[in-house]
Amino acid sequence: MLMTITNTLAPATDLGFLLHKHPDRLQTFELSFGKAHVFYPVAEPERCTAALLLDIDPIDLVRSFKAPPQTARSLQHYVNDRPYVASSFLSTAISRVFGTALSGTCNPKPELPDRALPLTVTFSAIPCRGGEALLRDLFEPLGYGVEAQGHPLDANFPEWGDSPYFTVTLTKTCRLQDLLSHVYVLIPVLDREKHYYVDRQEIEKLLHHGDCWLADHPARDLITRRYLSDRRSLTRIALDRLREGEAEPEDASEEATPTREERLESKISLNELRMKTVMATLAQEGAQSVADLGCGEGRLLQGLLRHKQFKRVLGLDVNHRDLEIAARRLKLEHLAPAYRERVTLIHGSLLYRDHRLRGFDAACLMEVIEHMELERLTHLEGVVFGDAMPRLVLVTTPNVEYNATFETLPEGTLRHADHRFEWTRAEFRAWAEGVAQRHGYQVEFAPIGERHEVFGPPTQMAVFRRSAS
Amino acid sequence: MKLHIPQLSLVAMVGTSGSGKSTFARTHFLETEIVSSDRCRALVCDDETNQEISADAFDLLYYTVSKRLSLGKLTVIDATNVQQEGRKRLIRTAREHHVLPVAIVLDMPRDLCYARNENRPNRDFGPHVIRNQYSDLRRSIKRLKSEGFRQVYVLRTPEDVENVAIVRDRMWTDYRHEAGPFDLIGDVHGCFDELVALLGKLGYAVDLEPGDADHEPRYRVSPPESRRVVFLGDLVDRGPASHKVLRLAMDMVDQGVAFCVPGNHEAKLSRKLRGANAKMSHGLAATMEQLETESDAFRERVVRFIDGLVSHMVLDGGRLVVAHAGMKEAYAGRASGVVRSFALFGETTGETDEYGLPVRYDWARDYRGKASVVYGHTPVRYAEWLNRTICIDTGCVFGGKLTALRWPERDLVEVPAKEVYYEPVKPLDDQRETGLSVQQQEDRLLNIEDVLGKRLVSSVTSELGYNVMIREEHAMAAMETLSRFAVDPRWLIYLPPTMAPSETSKQPGYLEHPAEALAYYRKCEVPQVVCEEKHMGSRAVVHICRDAETARRRFGVESGAIGVCYTRTGRSFFARPEMETELLERLGAAMTRADLWSSLNSDWFSLDCELMPWSAKGLDLLKNQYGSVACAANVSLAKGAEALKCALDRGVAAEALAAAWSRRAENAQRFHDAYQPYCWRVDNLDDLRLAPFHLLASEGGVHADKSHEWHMRTLARLAETGDPILTRTRHRIVDLEDAEAEADLIRWWTELTEAGGEGMVVKPMSFVSRRPGQHLIQPAVKCRGRAYLRIIYGPDYDLPENLARLRQRRLHHKQRTALREFVLGIEGLTRFVRREPLRRVHECSLGVLALESQPVDPRL
Numbered sequence A: 001m002l003m004t005i006t007n008t009l010a011p012a013t014d015l016g017f018l019l020h021k022h023p024d025r026l027q028t029f030e031l032s033f034g035k036a037h038v039f040y041p042v043a044e045p046e047r048c049t050a051a052l053l054l055d056i057d058p059i060d061l062v063r064s065f066k067a068p069p070q071t072a073r074s075l076q077h078y079v080n081d082r083p084y085v086a087s088s089f090l091s092t093a094i095s096r097v098f099g100t101a102l103s104g105t106c107n108p109k110p111e112l113p114d115r116a117l118p119l120t121v122t123f124s125a126i127p128c129r130g131g132e133a134l135l136r137d138l139f140e141p142l143g144y145g146v147e148a149q150g151h152p153l154d155a156n157f158p159e160w161g162d163s164p165y166f167t168v169t170l171t172k173t174c175r176l177q178d179l180l181s182h183v184y185v186l187i188p189v190l191d192r193e194k195h196y197y198v199d200r201q202e203i204e205k206l207l208h209h210g211d212c213w214l215a216d217h218p219a220r221d222l223i224t225r226r227y228l229s230d231r232r233s234l235t236r237i238a239l240d241r242l243r244e245g246e247a248e249p250e251d252a253s254e255e256a257t258p259t260r261e262e263r264l265e266s267k268i269s270l271n272e273l274r275m276k277t278v279m280a281t282l283a284q285e286g287a288q289s290v291a292d293l294g295c296g297e298g299r300l301l302q303g304l305l306r307h308k309q310f311k312r313v314l315g316l317d318v319n320h321r322d323l324e325i326a327a328r329r330l331k332l333e334h335l336a337p338a339y340r341e342r343v344t345l346i347h348g349s350l351l352y353r354d355h356r357l358r359g360f361d362a363a364c365l366m367e368v369i370e371h372m373e374l375e376r377l378t379h380l381e382g383v384v385f386g387d388a389m390p391r392l393v394l395v396t397t398p399n400v401e402y403n404a405t406f407e408t409l410p411e412g413t414l415r416h417a418d419h420r421f422e423w424t425r426a427e428f429r430a431w432a433e434g435v436a437q438r439h440g441y442q443v444e445f446a447p448i449g450e451r452h453e454v455f456g457p458p459t460q461m462a463v464f465r466r467s468a469s
Numbered sequence B: 001m002k003l004h005i006p007q008l009s010l011v012a013m014v015g016t017s018g019s020g021k022s023t024f025a026r027t028h029f030l031e032t033e034i035v036s037s038d039r040c041r042a043l044v045c046d047d048e049t050n051q052e053i054s055a056d057a058f059d060l061l062y063y064t065v066s067k068r069l070s071l072g073k074l075t076v077i078d079a080t081n082v083q084q085e086g087r088k089r090l091i092r093t094a095r096e097h098h099v100l101p102v103a104i105v106l107d108m109p110r111d112l113c114y115a116r117n118e119n120r121p122n123r124d125f126g127p128h129v130i131r132n133q134y135s136d137l138r139r140s141i142k143r144l145k146s147e148g149f150r151q152v153y154v155l156r157t158p159e160d161v162e163n164v165a166i167v168r169d170r171m172w173t174d175y176r177h178e179a180g181p182f183d184l185i186g187d188v189h190g191c192f193d194e195l196v197a198l199l200g201k202l203g204y205a206v207d208l209e210p211g212d213a214d215h216e217p218r219y220r221v222s223p224p225e226s227r228r229v230v231f232l233g234d235l236v237d238r239g240p241a242s243h244k245v246l247r248l249a250m251d252m253v254d255q256g257v258a259f260c261v262p263g264n265h266e267a268k269l270s271r272k273l274r275g276a277n278a279k280m281s282h283g284l285a286a287t288m289e290q291l292e293t294e295s296d297a298f299r300e301r302v303v304r305f306i307d308g309l310v311s312h313m314v315l316d317g318g319r320l321v322v323a324h325a326g327m328k329e330a331y332a333g334r335a336s337g338v339v340r341s342f343a344l345f346g347e348t349t350g351e352t353d354e355y356g357l358p359v360r361y362d363w364a365r366d367y368r369g370k371a372s373v374v375y376g377h378t379p380v381r382y383a384e385w386l387n388r389t390i391c392i393d394t395g396c397v398f399g400g401k402l403t404a405l406r407w408p409e410r411d412l413v414e415v416p417a418k419e420v421y422y423e424p425v426k427p428l429d430d431q432r433e434t435g436l437s438v439q440q441q442e443d444r445l446l447n448i449e450d451v452l453g454k455r456l457v458s459s460v461t462s463e464l465g466y467n468v469m470i471r472e473e474h475a476m477a478a479m480e481t482l483s484r485f486a487v488d489p490r491w492l493i494y495l496p497p498t499m500a501p502s503e504t505s506k507q508p509g510y511l512e513h514p515a516e517a518l519a520y521y522r523k524c525e526v527p528q529v530v531c532e533e534k535h536m537g538s539r540a541v542v543h544i545c546r547d548a549e550t551a552r553r554r555f556g557v558e559s560g561a562i563g564v565c566y567t568r569t570g571r572s573f574f575a576r577p578e579m580e581t582e583l584l585e586r587l588g589a590a591m592t593r594a595d596l597w598s599s600l601n602s603d604w605f606s607l608d609c610e611l612m613p614w615s616a617k618g619l620d621l622l623k624n625q626y627g628s629v630a631c632a633a634n635v636s637l638a639k640g641a642e643a644l645k646c647a648l649d650r651g652v653a654a655e656a657l658a659a660a661w662s663r664r665a666e667n668a669q670r671f672h673d674a675y676q677p678y679c680w681r682v683d684n685l686d687d688l689r690l691a692p693f694h695l696l697a698s699e700g701g702v703h704a705d706k707s708h709e710w711h712m713r714t715l716a717r718l719a720e721t722g723d724p725i726l727t728r729t730r731h732r733i734v735d736l737e738d739a740e741a742e743a744d745l746i747r748w749w750t751e752l753t754e755a756g757g758e759g760m761v762v763k764p765m766s767f768v769s770r771r772p773g774q775h776l777i778q779p780a781v782k783c784r785g786r787a788y789l790r791i792i793y794g795p796d797y798d799l800p801e802n803l804a805r806l807r808q809r810r811l812h813h814k815q816r817t818a819l820r821e822f823v824l825g826i827e828g829l830t831r832f833v834r835r836e837p838l839r840r841v842h843e844c845s846l847g848v849l850a851l852e853s854q855p856v857d858p859r860l
Helices: A014-019 A058-064 A088-097 A099-103 A131-142 A176-191 A201-209 A220-227 A232-243 A260-268 A270-284 A299-305 A320-329 A374-388 A400-405 A425-439 B021-028 B037-045 B054-070 B084-096 B110-118 B127-147 B158-162 B192-201 B242-254 B264-273 B284-292 B296-307 B337-345 B438-442 B472-485 B514-523 B548-555 B577-593 B619-649 B655-678 B708-719 B739-754 B786-793 B800-806 B812-833 B838-852
Strands: A002-007 A027-031 A034-043 A048-056 A117-127 A145-152 A162-174 A289-293 A312-317 A343-347 A362-366 A392-398 A441-448 A459-466 B002-006 B009-014 B034-036 B075-078 B100-106 B151-155 B165-169 B182-185 B205-209 B218-222 B228-231 B258-260 B312-315 B320-323 B348-352 B358-360 B372-375 B389-391 B401-407 B411-416 B455-458 B467-470 B528-534 B538-545 B563-566 B604-612 B689-698 B731-735 B759-764 B781-784
Touching: A002 A014, A002 A176, A002 B619, A014 A034, A014 A048, A014 A099, A014 A176, A027 A088, A034 A088, A034 B619, A048 A088, A048 B619, A058 B800, A088 A099, A088 A176, A099 A176, A117 A176, A117 B619, A131 A145, A131 A162, A131 A176, A145 B619, A162 A176, A162 B619, A176 A201, A176 A220, A201 A220, A201 A232, A220 A232, A270 A299, A270 A362, A270 A392, A270 A441, A270 A459, A289 A299, A299 A312, A299 A320, A299 A343, A312 A320, A320 A343, A320 B472, A362 A374, A374 A425, A392 A400, A425 A441, A425 A459, B002 B009, B002 B100, B002 B151, B009 B021, B009 B084, B009 B127, B021 B034, B021 B075, B021 B100, B034 B037, B034 B054, B037 B054, B037 B075, B054 B075, B054 B084, B084 B100, B084 B127, B100 B127, B110 B127, B127 B151, B192 B205, B192 B242, B192 B401, B192 B411, B218 B242, B242 B258, B242 B284, B242 B296, B264 B284, B264 B296, B264 B337, B284 B296, B455 B838, B467 B472, B467 B812, B467 B838, B472 B838, B514 B528, B514 B739, B514 B759, B514 B781, B528 B708, B528 B739, B538 B548, B538 B577, B538 B689, B548 B604, B563 B577, B577 B708, B619 B655, B655 B786, B689 B708, B689 B812, B731 B739, B739 B759, B739 B786, B781 B786, B812 B838
Parallel strands: A289 A312, A289 A362, A312 A343, A362 A392, B002 B165, B009 B075, B009 B100, B034 B075, B100 B151, B182 B228, B228 B258, B320 B372, B372 B389
Antiparallel strands: A002 A048, A002 A117, A027 A034, A034 A048, A117 A162, A145 A162, A392 A459, A441 A459, B182 B401, B205 B218, B312 B320, B348 B358, B401 B411, B455 B467, B528 B731, B528 B759, B538 B563, B538 B604, B604 B689, B759 B781
């Protein structure tokens, strides 16, 4: 990874004083993650370029630094782009190697740091998660001229498309200290993968280096959130301090990174509507024991427990982590034993026959079936309708016809990356009627959400009632 | 004096304090067989005389007793047991576990008990306690039999006690010492001609010695070799000649060529013959009429015979259980009214069906026992195994057939009924309407309890002699993966094992080298190895059937597919199903042209393959990981080298750094080049290359008994058919004592890897190999080329300082996992080939995934 800084105001070699590095020498600094070399490819009175070359040890990287949790133990943990791109390693190197310049001090020439210089900074490769547009959104409001050169992933395979890397040149006439502060903060914002654990200290760093410019930056919230690695609580504290009394925008309580599905459906807060409809149906049908099959993090369970009518509630999920979150959400550990007994969380799968699911009045499969492989729905059918056999079964699933109304969703794309299929109203109806007929249920259909005159409702629900035998 | 007690019984010591119960128990029983109330008192409160915590102490006592009884262990309760109240719980516990309760009463002289108590510390309770116990005891002795104790022994003097010996009698049902071979015959129901025909077909010679005034007629039956018949009950009723069937069966039992368990019809006949009021329905009238032609003596013999029959029998070392109406695992080998009733009638659900008949509890669906259970009672159209049980009542009297099961061969031998002797109330189910066996119908769904939890998978079927423990959290992770991503479990009969690399090489520039792979097998005293080119694509498992009908019949898959192609984690290989279908059809056609179906006499095959290119399945990984790193490295390092060159030109002393940097730039280029041969564009099937390297299994066998040379040779026939998508695997056979061959192999490997090949896999010639002695050794080790390892370990991995650090890698865990997964793979296939229930096959695939969920260095 190479960063260069060029000054073209004579005497340009003043840059050496500012950086506190002699233009004729190669200097090497030992850092915890490798080495940083500083040298000058050009050092003339009209033009002086300092280069910071990061020499990151990819093998020590494995042992010394935390990997992002999702990639831990994968091959990515061992072979990755870190040695070659601008990332939080660069910010750390700047503060270690160019510390005096970053703090705006220069003992030999104390007047220098305050002078605005025509500066050009280049980066050999920045991983720009968000594309060139984000790069511009971050630097242009600060007055930089931005030049970015993209790179194809592999010239031999044009069908692989573009890489996320850009070779970037920024130009601005300003104090070197300001330029370094901008780089220090904004590079990790573009890259999004910090090499160290992000805690409260990170807020101080952000506010220190973002002093004077961050509060008024139009992308302030995004910068803050991404700099703090999307940690909601830290972001809230930092933004509070940045806003200084300014009213909090409404979306501040939203999840840091809503899923595609949530973003698409947010306008109509479909999730809430689904829960309401399902709970109302359960109440109306007089269900007292309810199994939430595919309970996820337990939102429906939480709703059900608020109503005395539901005397026994069971949540099943295939994802054990989700169940742990559900247990926390329901505060199971703090419930009195008598209340604790109302709810059971079990790890299981709707593709395996499970006697624990027998004996419930009702079962809900809210946005569950579309996460199963189509060919395995027969197993789900056997487990729920053939074996557990509650008297009432509620199934909700997206209505794919409605996707046409989501402007941001490319045609043919499903609402969620894990959806294996999404059905039209006719497809859902055909499946549900088949199930009902095979297992002795009557089925009715109900829309959820505002109905589009052509495409129907965003969500469709089937209500199965077991026929009296 | 000898006290006979059943081998499995609950023995109650009865007697006052000081009567010598504990001493008696310790003398005649194992210490671990005795559960003492005083000991339980001490365990719960440190004081063995504390009467206040009696309830807690007895809870503990009965908890222990229950655990022992459910494991089939004789247990002695050392407590006074003088009060009826307390004994009720004891009797109830014995009944719950279907073991016989026995009482041994120590009715010692009162003064002796007083004296003994006075000499014991901690027994300072007054004489009134013993007095009360004594009067309780007096009242009890007479009642014990009626309370339900099967045997009651009363010892009245210390001399009695001295002279006692306990004899443990074999359980009546315990015939484990009878190892067979057997011919088990289902419900005969008076079909004498069919029975004689069946016996003839089984090789028994049946002769009738005619009777005269003094002798009843008598059948003489000589069996083939040492075989014996086991009649499963319901010899009589409905059919034309129950009396003859009875005579034949009784004579065979008397001559020691047959065993017999009773059916519900025998039970009723015996009641009727003894004069009880039994309804003459269900064909009893016919039997009574037929017996009218026989003598009184014969009828008396029938009653004696029936009353002497034991409800069920456990045979052949416990591997075989026979009973008329079946036997639950918890009841087998036990004795109680409930067990007897289950053996004769089975259980019902309390509901009735559309014909007004009671709905039977289908115990076989829930059966998970190790022993095979053979039974009759419920007429079925076809005798079929379900969860190691089989009903062989094929409704002869209803015009079906009379069936025998040969044990241990498990062959079915049948004789069709000559006519319909009796119209059934309801028609027999057409079990095969769907074309699936009853086991396959049952296996449409697996049960969660057969998947979750800690489990020990024993390689009992494949006889590899290696057991694999699957930890609960790993099973949970595997269950999630299977549920969310895997293909239908009926296809998922095998998941391929991981493979360990060869030991780390110390040669300069190498992390892996053939020398270590060969050295490993030489050390294991393997004479010959096969070295196969390692294809670089994605692992693919293919099961292929000759047609959809075979897939349905053999795999129970009802989708109409002729096969499947899935990845090493059980995911469908192709996003587009039509591509899978086309691949399977092409492969099937090649199998036909190569004449594999008929030469291996199978209409299905399981293949372990590599499917190329890597980019077909691994495109995301290639783009996000290798492509990205190569792109970033090349762009960045070039810029760095440029800047360094400028500095050098200015005279900055940066020579060493510049040299290092250009070396890194070259390495980045090599990294980029390394994955190029594994990528090409795939638009249609012709762009794919399938390289099968193991012919895992086909009908009747897992080919782990064949050499790798056989696998290579047989599979090469597919590539020879000329279909360009089928690729052969280049390989060398190396004699490990031949130094020249080793040098040759190293040259071959070097050329292969320098031309862009991933490397090779070294396998001992025989598929399953052991060290002299017994231990299984690695079934294969991989030896990857330098270029390929650059993708795995990073662009600069072979700089000397990096290589030195990377050589510290540890292989032990990977090797252990590889071996365990290999065992699970073979075991699962073997179970499938033997047509074991799907859960037994599934357990092995789940096991492989569970082991894969353990953290391990992914670069190995």
